[in-house]
């Protein structure tokens with residue numbers, strides 16, 4: 001089977017005939033992935049931010065089975081159903097009171113496409129066709145579809161190959177102030193001047209609140225976000241917050257924008273929405289934005305085939321119920337406290353540039369890029385699944401990870417990074 005995979009199946013951002021070994025997962029339960037040989041390893045990545053309750057969760061399994069026996073799918077054009085209505089209500093209830101309209105889609109990238117369409121149509125429906133650009137940030141990541149790529153970091157991002165054919169947007173310097181940094185107006189100067197100079201053609205600002213994820217795992221000051229919100233209001237520009245990674249408790253707040261006590265005009269959620277069971281995302285917005293979009297008889301021009309898939313919505317409902325009825329704040333605070341304490345040991349290694357922790361996110365930034373083919377088997381030997389990228393060894397474990405399991409993860413990071421320092425010194 002692995003041979004067939006190597007020959008025929010493409011994996012994320014990977015060559016079509018990879019030389020590195022593929023890890024074969026047979027099943028998964030709790031925080032553990034079971035490999036081909038029966039070995040069980042802890043998934044410290046939550047399958048890319050999504051599996052917050054761990055794998056094979058009874059409540060989520062039951063929700064899926066129950067919905068299967070009713071209907072796994074029905075078109076959403078002209079038809080509606082309970083799982084979607086219930087999910088919309090929960091999302092509206094748990095997000096800022098101003099967010100009252102929900103658009104369901106299949107993935108985080110598509111939720112961003114929808115957000116961009118909302119922003120552009122908000123202005124064009126009201127007769128303002130000048131506003132045709134988005135102001136985004138360096139080191140940002142918003143997905144892999146073309147609209148989403150056009151607001152990802154244009155140079156160091158993964159999409160530099162497409163630079164010439166992407167919609168030309170405007171980019172401000174990435175937030176440079178740490179979470180607890182003392183505020184200095186200099187941090188926002190580049191953004192403020194780009195907004196001031198270009199606001200007439202800017203439809204919206206897009207940004208990942210508090211944590212820039214796949215573009216560099218950077219954690220920044222809530223005050224930065226507050227000032228972005230204030231400047232957007234001052235210049236009459238919409239604010240899109242992409243919480244596809246940070247949503248549903250990951251940073252210690254249910255949504256990361258709560259750290260700054262602000263709210264967006266448009267909000268994207270995805271990844272953990274179904275507890276990692278299946279692909280589902282949503283774009284929420286205000287009455288005011290939808291009124292704008294629908295001025296002069298227009299409607300939002302989007303409608304995926306699998307919009308509001310009942311099976312996915314049912315699992316999302318079960319996942320949110322499980323989350324909201326769990327002591328998630330305490331759990332995440334516990335993980336944060338332990339990660340801060342245990343990962344700080346990595347600071348004693350010369351190869352480590354910085355250790356950063358927020359909520360259930362831990363980042364060890366090295367002063368050189370990792371060697372994935374070398375590092376992955378080392379982590380598996382230690383019983384851990386970690387997927388580093390660039391110079392970042394980072395984790396976002398399931399919220400149910402026990403303190404012993406977390407220690408196993410942080411110890412493995414320390415050991416493997418230390419060994420990597422010696423290895424990479426030898427090989428250069």
Ligand SMILES: *Cc1c(COP(=O)(O)O)cnc(C)c1O
Pocket residue numbers: 107108109110112141142143144208213214242243244245246270271
């Ligand atoms: C993962 C991610 C996306 C894209 O979501 P997909 O489901 O992979 O399309 C968008 N924005 C952010 C912040 C993400 O982390």
